[in-house]
Amino acid sequence: MMSIGKSIYRKEALEKVTGTAKYAGDFSKAEVLHGRLVVSSYAHAKIKSIDTTAAWTVQGIRAIVLGQSFPLTGEEIKDRPPLAFDKVRYYGEPVAVVVADNETIAKRAAELIQITYEALPVVNSPREAITSGAPLVHENLIFYEKIQHVYPEPNTNIADRTKIRKGDMVKGWSESEVSVEASFSFSPSDHTAMETRCVTAEINRDGKLVFSSATQSPYMIKKLMNDYFGLEPGKVVVRTPVVGGGYGGKVAVQLELIAYMATQAVGGRTVKIMNTREEDMISSPVHIGLDATIKLGCTKDGRLKAAEILYLFDSGAYSDKGATIGRAAAVTCTGPYFIENITCDSLCVYTNHPYATAFRGFSHSEVLFAFERTMDMLAKKIDIDPMQLREINAILPGQTTPTQMLLNNSTVGSLPDCIQRLKQLMNWNEGQRIQVSDHLVRAKGISCIWKTSTIDTEASSGVNLLFNIDGTVNIISGIVEIGTGTKTILAQLLAEKMKMDIHQIHVKMDVDTETTPEHWKTVASRGTLLAGRALLKAADDAMSQLKDIASRVLICSPDDLEVGYGKVFVKDEPTTYLYIKDICYGYKYPNGYSIGGQVIGTGNYMLRHLTHLDHETGVGKPGPEWTVGAQGVEVEFNTQDYTYKIIKAYSVIDIGKVLNQKAALGQVMGAMSMGLSFAGRETYVFDDEGRVLNPRLRTYVPMRYGEHPQYMIHFNETTHVDGPYGARGIGEHGLIGMPAALANSLSVAAEVDLNQLPLTPELIWKTKESGGTK
Amino acid sequence: MLKSEITLYVNGEPRQVYVRHTDTLLHTLRENLGLTGAKPGCLNGDCGACTIDIDEEPIKSCLTLSVESTDKKITTVEGLQNAQIQKEFIKKFAFQCGYCTPGFIMNCNALINKYPDADDAKIKDWLESNICRCTGYAEIEEAIKAVLTKNQQGLSS
Ligand code: FES
Ligand code: FES
Numbered sequence: 010m011m012s013i014g015k016s017i018y019r020k021e022a023l024e025k026v027t028g029t030a031k032y033a034g035d036f037s038k039a040e041v042l043h044g045r046l047v048v049s050s051y052a053h054a055k056i057k058s059i060d061t062t063a064a065w066t067v068q069g070i071r072a073i074v075l076g077q078s079f080p081l082t083g084e085e086i087k088d089r090p091p092l093a094f095d096k097v098r099y100y101g102e103p104v105a106v107v108v109a110d111n112e113t114i115a116k117r118a119a120e121l122i123q124i125t126y127e128a129l130p131v132v133n134s135p136r137e138a139i140t141s142g143a144p145l146v147h148e149n150l151i152f153y154e155k156i157q158h159v160y161p162e163p164n165t166n167i168a169d170r171t172k173i174r175k176g177d178m179v180k181g182w183s184e185s186e187v188s189v190e191a192s193f194s195f196s197p198s199d200h201t202a203m204e205t206r207c208v209t210a211e212i213n214r215d216g217k218l219v220f221s222s223a224t225q226s227p228y229m230i231k232k233l234m235n236d237y238f239g240l241e242p243g244k245v246v247v248r249t250p251v252v253g254g255g256y257g258g259k260v261a262v263q264l265e266l267i268a269y270m271a272t273q274a275v276g277g278r279t280v281k282i283m284n285t286r287e288e289d290m291i292s293s294p295v296h297i298g299l300d301a302t303i304k305l306g307c308t309k310d311g312r313l314k315a316a317e318i319l320y321l322f323d324s325g326a327y328s329d330k331g332a333t334i335g336r337a338a339a340v341t342c343t344g345p346y347f348i349e350n351i352t353c354d355s356l357c358v359y360t361n362h363p364y365a366t367a368f369r370g371f372s373h374s375e376v377l378f379a380f381e382r383t384m385d386m387l388a389k390k391i392d393i394d395p396m397q398l399r400e401i402n403a404i405l406p407g408q409t410t411p412t413q414m415l416l417n418n419s420t421v422g423s424l425p426d427c428i429q430r431l432k433q434l435m436n437w438n439e440g441q442r443i444q445v446s447d448h449l450v451r452a453k454g455i456s457c458i459w460k461t462s463t464i465d466t467e468a469s470s471g472v473n474l475l476f477n478i479d480g481t482v483n484i485i486s487g488i489v490e491i492g493t494g495t496k497t498i499l500a501q502l503l504a505e506k507m508k509m510d511i512h513q514i515h516v517k518m519d520v521d522t523e524t525t526p527e528h529w530k531t532v533a534s535r536g537t538l539l540a541g542r543a544l545l546k547a548a549d550d551a552m553s554q555l556k557d558i559a560s561r562v563l564i565c566s567p568d569d570l571e572v573g574y575g576k577v578f579v580k581d582e583p584t585t586y587l588y589i590k591d592i593c594y595g596y597k598y599p600n601g602y603s604i605g606g607q608v609i610g611t612g613n614y615m616l617r618h619l620t621h622l623d624h625e626t627g628v629g630k631p632g633p634e635w636t637v638g639a640q641g642v643e644v645e646f647n648t649q650d651y652t653y654k655i656i657k658a659y660s661v662i663d664i665g666k667v668l669n670q671k672a673a674l675g676q677v678m679g680a681m682s683m684g685l686s687f688a689g690r691e692t693y694v695f696d697d698e699g700r701v702l703n704p705r706l707r708t709y710v711p712m713r714y715g716e717h718p719q720y721m722i723h724f725n726e727t728t729h730v731d732g733p734y735g736a737r738g739i740g741e742h743g744l745i746g747m748p749a750a751l752a753n754s755l756s757v758a759a760e761v762d763l764n765q766l767p768l769t770p771e772l773i774w775k776t777k778e779s780g781g782t783k
Numbered sequence: 784m785l786k787s788e789i790t791l792y793v794n795g796e797p798r799q800v801y802v803r804h805t806d807t808l809l810h811t812l813r814e815n816l817g818l819t820g821a822k823p824g825c826l827n828g829d830c831g832a833c834t835i836d837i838d839e840e841p842i843k844s845c846l847t848l849s850v851e852s853t854d855k856k857i858t859t860v861e862g863l864q865n866a867q868i869q870k871e872f873i874k875k876f877a878f879q880c881g882y883c884t885p886g887f888i889m890n891c892n893a894l895i896n897k898y899p900d901a902d903d904a905k906i907k908d909w910l911e912s913n914i915c916r917c918t919g920y921a922e923i924e925e926a927i928k929a930v931l932t933k934n935q936q937g938l939s940s
Contacts, residue, residue, distance in 0.1 A: 018873050025881030025886060026869040028820020028860030035819035113803075201822050203832055203882040253822070253882030286825040324865050492880030492917045651812055675876045678919030706829035706914065715907030717920040 012504035012511055013734055016671035020499045020516045021251060021490060026212055032253050033223035034207040034283050035052065041209065042071055044271045044282035045396035047105040047122050048292050049097035052133075052196025052361040052699025053144070054126035056096055057106065063121040069110040071116050072274035074267075080237045082266060083485055085159040086168060087237075088147055089327040089364070091266035096129070097377040098146055098326030099363050100700045101291035106218035108280055109270050131699040134194075135300045135358040146326060146359035158621045159332050166359040168324060169332035171339035173353035173411045173627035177293060181315030182348025185306025188315075189386045193379040195766035197298040197362050198691040200369075201711055210268035212277030218269065221248045226257040226530040227487055231522050232260050233397020234269065249520040255491040256683065257367030258530055261294045290704040294366035297334055298323035301379040311393045313402045317352040318342050320376065325364035331357040334365065336622065337463035338372035340631050342411050345424050345459035346402040348601035351411050353627070363697040367532060368557065373460050373745040374684055381456040381749035382755035382764055385756065395753070399457050399639070400428050400704070413628045416635065419730040422663025422737065424457060424637040426725050430661045431455065434721050442757050448649040451656070454753025455641040456746035458662075461632030462535050462738065466619035471526030472537035472547045474503070474610035480575055480590030481513040482551075484544065487528030488536050490518050493740050494672045495536035499544050501668060502733050506548045508573030526613070534738030537668065539631065542614035551610025558592045558605040616664035617731075634729050636737045638662035640746035642685070642718075646758035650776070651770040653755065655685060655718040665729040665737030674757040677743035678720045686712035693769050725763075793818065793863030794813050802849045809833045813876035817836060820860035820885040824914070831913030834886035835859045841893040841909070860885035867933065868892050871926040879917035887913050891927045899934050 024030035042686030061073045065214070076094035081087040093104045105122055109115035130144040137143055143166060147153070151163035159169045182188075208222040218240060220230060227247035233242045252259060262283055271280040284293055299322055304314040320338050324331025335357035342353040368374075388395040403424040404410070406417050414420075431437075435453055443451045473485040484503060488495050496516045504511040517525070528540055556567040559577035563585060571580045578586035587596075622629035641659040646652075658681050667673050690710055694702040703709045722743075728735035748766060756763045759773050785804045790797050793816060800815045809826075812818040812835070824832030826845045833845040836858040863869060868891045871877070878884040887910070894901055894909045901909075906927060916925065 018875075018876075021881070022873045025878055025884050026860075026872045027863070028818075028885040030881055031819065032822070032825065032882065035813075037814060113805075201914075201916055202880070203830060204822070204880070204912060205824070252880065254880040256916070283823075286827065286830075494879065671876045675879060675918065677921060678921060679879060679917045680917035683916065705827060706825050707827065711914055711916065712920075713914060714910035714920045714923065716911075717924075720919055720921055 011508055012259045012501040014667050014670060017497060017501055017511055020500060020593055021518050024472055026381065030251050032204055032250055033221055034204070036221060040550055041279045041281050042108050042110060042275060043112045043115045044268065044280045045107045045112065045119040046103045046288055046292060047107065048288065049093060049100060049102040049104050051126050051128055052100040053129040053131045054097050055129060056093065056104070057125040057127050057495065060123040063123065064107060064118040067114055067118040067121065069114040069433040070107065071110070072108040072271065074106045074270050074274045076190065081153065082237045083327060083329050084158050085332045086161055086328045089329065091270060099361055101363055101704065102326065103286070104269060105293055106267050106271050106282070108275055114672050115155050132166060132360045133695060133697070133699050135323045135360060135440065138358045138360050139321065143591045143619055146361060148375050160624060164324060167356055168328035169335055169357040171336045171355045171622060171627060172625060173339050173342055173351055174625065175411055175413060177351030178315060178317065178350050178352055182306055184308065184314040184454055186309045187391050188304060188306040189383060189390055190302065190304040191386055191762070191764055193299070193301040193382065194765045196296055196692045196695060197325060197365060198296045198687060199709065200256045200258030200291050200296055200695060202254030202256060202258055202291070203308040204283040204294050205286055206259060206264050207283040208268045209279055209281040210262045210265065210272040211279040212272055217244050217246060219246045219248070220265055220268070223252050223259060224249055225252065225255040225491055225532055226262065227522050228487060228522050229488065229530055230265050232474045237266065238269070247522045249489050251518055252489055252491040255372065256369040257532065258294065260530060260759045261366035263293055278622055286705045286706060290703050290709065291363045294329060295325065296368040297331060297365035297375065298362070299375045303379055303383045305383050305387050307387060307391065309391060311391055311398045311401045313346055313348045315350045316343050316348050320353070320355040322357050323362055323605045325360055325362040327364040328357055328359070329364055330366045330692065331364070333369065333463065334372045335409050338376045339627055340412050340461065340463050341373055341376060341459060344377055344384065345457050345637050347404045353411065362607045362695065363701065369680060369683060370460070370745040374687065374748050377456055377745055378460060378748040378752060378766065381746070382752055383775050385753045386762060387763055396428065396432055396455060400425065403428060403457070411627065412622060412631060414630050419450045419634065419728065421635040422637040422665065423725060427637060427639040427661040427663055428457065430723055430725065431641055431659060434659050434723060435641045435643070445645070450646050450648060450649050450758050451643060452754045452758035453640065453641060453643045453644060453683040454750045454755070455755055457639050457740060457752065458746040458751035459635050459637045460742055460745060461635045463631040464535065465529065466621065467615060468529040468539065469615040470528040470543045471611070471613040471615055472540060472543040473526055474547045476593035476608045478590065478594055481515060482591055483515045483517060485525055486518050486540050486544070487520050487525045488540050489520055489531040491531055493536065493676060495540065497672065498537055498668050499540060502541050502544055503548055505734070507552065509575060534740035537736055538732055538738060539614055543612045545733055546612025546614065547610040550612055551608050554608045554610070555589060555592060558596050559587050561604060562587060562596050633731060634737060636663060636739065638742055638746065640750050642750040642754045644754045646755065651773040653758065655751070657721060658685060658718045659721045660743050661725065662739065662742050663725040663727050663737065664739050665732050666726055666735035668726050668734065668736050673724065673739060674722055676740055677722050680741060680743030681747055682712060684744035685751060686767055688748035688768055690767050690769065773774045787850065789850060791849065791852055791857055792855065793857045794859060800849070804850050806849045807845050808847040808849045808852050811849040812844060818859050818861050822882055822885060831890065832883050832886045833888045836889050836893050837894055839896060841890040860889055863888070863892065866892055867930045868895060868926065871929045875922050875926040875929065877922040877926040883913060883915040887915065887923060893917065895930055895934065899931065901931060918936060
């Protein structure tokens with residue numbers, strides 16, 4: 010192998026450690042105007058009046074934009090005005106944007122805008138939202154435009170419902186000798202990318218709308234501007250430089266819509282809007298919350314027979330991605346186990362909370378927390394080792410998923426192997442709970458994981474390869490470099506395929522939708538599969554062009570030629586060759602005749618045979634393959650004051666093929682850290698009026714240096730036939746079992762069922778005091 | 784709005800800037816001097832993305848006024864010349880999106896210079912002022928420890 014598997018440094022490394030990498034907020038020019046949001050101070054209220062008189066007296070104000078009744082926006086249901094109109098539905102919702110000569114002026118004017126509200130009763134949790142008589146977040150749900158495969162329930166707070174109906178529940182329960190039922194809940198939280206969302210927008214003289222945006226989905230912006238505002242797709246250009254972290258949060262198209270309205274209001278002049286941290290945390294979309302109830306049945310010897318599941322996702326005030334998240338949750342509703350009989354209702358529910366968008370793992374860490382906790386409760390009830398319960402039920406090739414997709418050796422990795430390996434790594438046989446001293450115990454907990462992606466069935470990616478005169482290649486792909494290093498992986502794939510030195514490959518980091526082939530969205534751990542396959546196809550294209558030119562010079566069939574090591578050579582006689590640099594811009598014969606031209610390789614890839622889910626049963630194929638794994642956490646817990654330290658965190662993941670060892674480790678480690686942080690400490694705190702009490706990093710506290718555990722990571726490799734060199738998606742998987750594993754370890758340590766997040770010492774204390782959750 | 788012309792000593796050069804008295808050093812570095820290595824993350828002292836070194840101490844430039852930074856030696860990430868810590872950040876994969884990186888590097892850099900024999904507790908004490916959302920922090924730990932160990936070996940040999 011030339012390049013695959015090696016720990017190649019990321020292509021943009023030097024720029025990043027020298028501070029020269031430019032992010033969206035780093036570009037500035039003197040004539041830029043600044044937009045500043047005015048946000049709601051109520052979670053649910055009627056807007057009685059907005060008085061802008063005082064704001065207009067500030068010198069340097071260029072425009073004040075207020076909400077309008079049209080257009081309504083939203084990816085599945087059009088339920089959201091970009092700026093609130095008529096009423097506000099969450100605390101922090103943008104109500105107006107002030108455009109001014111500089112940030113200081115904009116801020117001062119924004120503070121002078123007087124809004125009079127009339128408070129409305131607040132929906133403060135999904136369970137509350139679905140009770141009859143709950144206040145409606147959207148009275149007009151029935152009238153909203155929507156895509157075909159979303160099912161809002163008029164006159165309720167239910168934006169969508171996905172149903173899984175597999176097998177026969179009567180049979181399932183009759184075969185179950187033991188059952189448990191439990192409820193789980195956690196509030197919305199945040200992505201907290203270190204770079205807050207930032208966008209500039211301008212409209213050129215020829216009517217072209219140009220964005221520069223910190224986004225994970227530049228092409229989606231282009232598409233949605235057409236959908237929402239009727240703009241010609243060719244007249245919308247989105248430029249995206251490197252992005253300072255996304256984790257799903259920058260998938261949402263939100264600030265761009267406001268920036269468009271702002272630039273329109275000032276005759277197309279450039280307007281920049283950069284979220285403050287507080288706005289980024291609650292005005293822009295957040296990480297979804299969940300209320301869940303799970304009932305599981307099994308035989309005495311631990312074979313799962315029935316699962317009855319209710320997921321109530323807290324989509325907040327709008328359904329934007331919430332509906333898709335609810336659907337993805339249904340697809341993986343049981344964790345990676347084979348269960349014959351399943352019913353699941355996964356609901357996307359409106360509340361008066363900040364609205365949700367994708368979060369790394371896309372419903373999986375959330376669902377697995379609930380499901381894998383239930384697995385531990387069941388194991389305890391039938392007095393079986395929790396690791397063994399998972400071994401018995403681990404899903405295998407030849408079995409079907411909740412959406413009745415039949416798995417094979419390629420479409421699912423080997424979960425039993427992952428479990429075996431985890432057992433060794435964790436030294437599981439020494440026991441799950443060990444008393445270290447009077448008040449100190451060490452405890453271990455585990456979670457199995459699986460994930461496929463629930464993405465657009467027509468998601469596709471394109472790659473262009475441009476040769477330079479010295480035989481080096483530029484890779485041009487629409488993947489956004491959000492930190493995952495996927496563009497470096499593309500370079501590795503090309504180096505491998507063309508047997509060339511990785512240093513001869515240049516990667517264009519910025520994306521410009523006008524010149525860069527489309528990559529659907531940089532999400533769902535699908536960059537490597539989609540863009541990787543497109544790249545391999547582009548490489549094939551380039552190589553056949555090179556062979557074509559070489560065959561005419563070497564006077565042989567192109568079939569007799571091979572490309573590698575900077576040459577095109579005769580397979581049978583490698584000493585007969587041409588240098589790529591001498592033919593990649595065509596070839597010139599001694600007499601001056603020339604053939605060919607610049608070699609430009611192009612390739613694209615679209616996922617095959619994906620389907621929508623059947624609305625009544627959930628039957629369908631939503632994603633290409635399942636990455637599986639087994640994870641664990643070991644904590645040191647103080648039984649006196651309920652504080653704890655996470656000592657070790659483990660991941661064994663079937664990655665298909667390791668493309669870049671250290672990059673893969675980094676992806677998994679980072680994801681584990683984020684999962685532990687979410688599970689242990691991150692949540693928005695809402696008061697009774699639905700206001701967020703902690704929208705800043707002093708009171709919302711992600712994990713910091715020194716709080717991190719020792720990470721133990723191992724990769725198994727079961728080939729995914731469709732994946733480039735057999736690789737599977739990996740960007741999110743380190744995260745998704747962490748909340749469950751942490752909760753399971755602490756439940757063992759504290760000897761009480763911990764079914765809420767975040768797992769703070771206070772929560773453990775309260776649960777202990779109240780005699781445990783039900 | 785009061786404005787003054789001041790001289791800042793940034794990365795070894797005197798730079799004249801015309802600033803509002805309320806301008807933070809972060810703002811001046813980024814908007815007036817085009818030094819965008821220091822990043823805004825919270826403008827509140829909570830995240831460390833804006834960390835620079837002033838007179839060899841790591842300082843959050845979002846909490847520092849430009850007018851109080853005259854006559855001081857200001858170093859931003861752009862001012863580092865092939866520092867060991869930069870190399871180790873690359874080798875140990877100690878960043879992903881890179882947004883927190885200039886702040887972390889400047890904090891590490893000051894720590895390395897000031898406490899070449901820093902132990903785990905000292906490192907934690909210093910680095911917990913910065914947030915990274917991409918890495919698991921273990922990579923950053925490896926990077927700074929690699930520099931500290933190399934320096935110590937260099938000293939003793
Ligand atoms: S921007 Fe200065 S600490 Fe966050
Ligand atoms: S590398 Fe992205 S926040 Fe640290």
